[in-house]
Amino acid sequence: MVGAFVGAFALLMLSAFTSVLAGGPLSTKRELVNAAYQANVGECLNWERKDLSDAQKVDCGAAHRFEVTGTADITAAYPKEAPFPNAEAWEKISQEHCAQAATTYMAGKLDPEGKYGVSTLNPDEKRWSDGYRQIRCGLQVTAPSGAALPSYGSARTQDQSNVYDPGICLALGEGNTVGDPVECAQPHAFEIVGVVQHPEGEFLAIDKQDAIMSEKCAAIAAEYTGGADLKAKGLLVTWDTRSEKSWAVGSRKANCKIGAVPQGNNLVAWKDSVRNPNGAPLTTANPPQTTSVRPQDEPTGAPLHSESGKSPSESGKPSDSGKPDKPSSSAPTTTSENR
Known part of the structure; x- marks a missing residue:
């Protein structure tokens, strides 16, 4: 996801x-x-x-x-x-x-x-x-x-962007996917460090989104970590992009996140948080992004996930809109690039 x-x-x-x-x-x-x-x-x-x-x-x-x-x-x-x-x-x-x-x-x-x-x-x-x-x-x-x-407000009036509040860590799921929110002390694929709001207007091509996100996420990550040497920790900054289909219905938000350097195309789990303990309080949504709330320990009832064929709306399976299973190849990977 x-x-x-x-x-x-x-x-x-x-x-x-x-x-x-x-x-x-x-x-x-x-x-x-x-x-x-x-x-x-x-x-x-x-x-x-x-x-x-x-x-x-x-x-x-x-x-x-x-x-x-x-x-x-x-x-x-x-x-x-x-x-x-x-x-x-x-x-x-x-x-x-x-x-x-x-x-x-x-x-x-x-x-x-x-x-x-x-x-x-x-x-x-x-x-x-x-x-x-x-x-x-x-x-x-x-x-x-x-x-x-939990969700807040009618879906008809909410931003539908699939984003998380800063400070949320996402598990590494089966099949090289990104899983549920977990405590950052547990193994996880990514730690969310911030959210970027793209402007209204015509769809921004992915390369243009990447250019914007690369610059903004580097600055956000530097503030979030207190300028930590991510490369020395085997970590890098990456981000999400919004597809043209999502853009067309008004989804403009995208996450900046930190993950371990992948092994080939495979995500790597890591533990603990890189947040600067002496940093300013995190800026979260009000009410908080629904996905920042810890889910129930188990699904209610029997969840049915489509494994073949897609419904007209095609949603619900964890993946990244632009880079599904690995951080962006253009994501900054050294300390100097993240400061």
Whole structure:
């Protein structure tokens, strides 16, 4: 995810409603979850527990994990006698019924490589066996693992750039990818040192973005580290770029970051932070960038990641928009270049 997400949407099936909705006495928790099932387009839902037993409607300006973009009744394709869908079937349902709903909800301006992914709230097996066939489509910010991250404000009014607050470290994931936010004391691929806001106007070609980011990220990194000798530490400065598709819907922000010198095309994990402990307080977004919040330890329910074929919006798979698996070849690598 080293910037914009590319690839197929992370289509998240939040089937963990099962334990609360499958039966049992009517309780306050159950009423709250039922309210989530009854959420309308434009409403937002939040929960803290892994089983979603405390899910409820909240103001979209507050922290939330799901924004409803539409509803769909799939009875025609799945009559009462139809078996409960497996993971692949749920993914197909999500693509067919929710991808377009998200694009329509965003008035055609959904960043295909941004921080929002298409998700669904699906009935559990008990409700399915009782003939319940309605799903809720929505948008949510998800970590590469599929864990839902808190978001603030309606997706329709937020900058969709896939960026992190300074001071966030990102794990090295499987397959040479960039993973979830982790404590910087743990092995990680990158440490975010700042965010650059590109100006409005015509799309800047990648080489022009690189020129801007090279200069600005070097200065940001020097301030962040207190002028540390990164080369001596086996580290270098790199950055993200925004694609033309992202630029077209208004995404203008990009991260500056520090990573270990790669081995060929492979990222290398490293530990601890290079932030100057005596430096000025970090400037973070207000409210904070949603991805700066630590995700749940595990995804809620069973996350469905498309492994072949791409949904119309193509998002949710960790990658960098311009340089997917390695720092920029033009990134400064010596202390003098970072001062």
